[in-house]
Amino acid sequence: MHFVNLFHDGAARAAVSDGDHYRLLPAADGLSAELGERIARGEDLARTAETARTAGERVPAATARFAPLLTRPGKVICLGLNYFDHAKEGGRDKPTYPWFFLRAASSLLAHGEPAPLPTVSTQYDYEAELAVVIGQRGKRVPRERALDLVLGYSCFNDLSVRDYQKKTPQWTIGKNFDASGAFGPALVLAGDLPPGGRDLRIQCRVNGQVMQDANTSSMIFDVAETIEILTGCMTLEPGDVIVMGTPAGVGFARQPPVWLKDGDRVEVEIEGVGCLSNPVVPGG
Missing domain, CATH: 3.90.850.10 (Fumarylacetoacetase-like, C-terminal domain)
Structure with missing residues (x-):
């Protein structure tokens, strides 16, 4: 699986590749949707991606704007x-x-x-x-x-x-x-x-x-x-x-x-x- 960090609606949001689109990963209320934050809190990205591929908002790859893969890594x-x-x-x-x-x-x-x-x-x-x-x-x-x-x-x-x-x-x-x-x-x-x-x-x-x-x-x-x-x-x-x-x-x-x-x-x-x-x- 290929995961990315996209700028979307003014913030970095994790997404998963889906053909010529990306699917934004759903985020729980009150928790950051950014990829690095998800990793830091131990989220199962593969499981979240399965949900995103059926219900996640689609972002065309051709118009996607990327953030650094992890915006605030620990080290x-x-x-x-x-x-x-x-x-x-x-x-x-x-x-x-x-x-x-x-x-x-x-x-x-x-x-x-x-x-x-x-x-x-x-x-x-x-x-x-x-x-x-x-x-x-x-x-x-x-x-x-x-x-x-x-x-x-x-x-x-x-x-x-x-x-x-x-x-x-x-x-x-x-x-x-x-x-x-x-x-x-x-x-x-x-x-x-x-x-x-x-x-x-x-x-x-x-x-x-x-x-x-x-x-x-x-x-x-x-x-x-x-x-x-x-x-x-x-x-x-x-x-x-x-x-x-x-x-x-x-x-x-x-x-x-x-x-x-x-x-x-x-x-x-x-x-x-x-x-x-x-x-x-x-x-x-």
């Missing part, structure tokens, strides 16, 4: 240098422990929405990534049970302001400009994909030109190992997100560098998961 934990070829192109050795950093909810951007160029930099870069949405609470979870925590997967574009990223060794500032983390368009339930989201082709295209082309099986730390490592340190909760790192081919490593510019369209496509697309526009 967005990102991995850097999680494909060896990407570490190598940046002059790094293969990590022996994941390079973790966090993204704020204010940095998230919806599918189809304009990605604003930063006004303080010309070094705006793309990064195609697999996003993991957590559906169960877990602490100190061994690798063999780690995938039980995963609700599903989505696409993520970790748009990065490279000169700001390099101002400090912690990366945070260059990864948290407003509307710089494109997320969506859909949540695909884990049971509809290979375990751990492995063996999926992942691409980034800029104006139709393929810039990154890899396979998720090339991740250094796979989803299960990453969850084991994280839950050894912190509790993962429903609605948390893990963004699994990007393969080689990013703009800063090219000669000459390729920076995103006004009028570009950047796409992240992951096999079986979907295609996340955003136009690049001047910053405000």
Whole structure:
């Protein structure tokens, strides 16, 4: 099943794909209808979707306006240098422990929405990534049970302001400009994909030109190992997100560098998961 978050009647509303339409998921009185809130309170999305497909309000896919897949996730934990070829192109050795950093909810951007160029930099870069949405609470979870925590997967574009990223060794500032983390368009339930989201082709295209082309099986730390490592340190909760790192081919490593510019369209496509697309526009 493919779930989305749509702007409808002034608010984010969860919906399920139904051919050339989406069906809005019904919401109980007094409870948020937004996808992330439903996940956080433990709603059975598959069961709700069955009701929606017979009684939910229809929204044509052609006119749907998306919200970020989860508008206010509890934690967005990102991995850097999680494909060896990407570490190598940046002059790094293969990590022996994941390079973790966090993204704020204010940095998230919806599918189809304009990605604003930063006004303080010309070094705006793309990064195609697999996003993991957590559906169960877990602490100190061994690798063999780690995938039980995963609700599903989505696409993520970790748009990065490279000169700001390099101002400090912690990366945070260059990864948290407003509307710089494109997320969506859909949540695909884990049971509809290979375990751990492995063996999926992942691409980034800029104006139709393929810039990154890899396979998720090339991740250094796979989803299960990453969850084991994280839950050894912190509790993962429903609605948390893990963004699994990007393969080689990013703009800063090219000669000459390729920076995103006004009028570009950047796409992240992951096999079986979907295609996340955003136009690049001047910053405000």
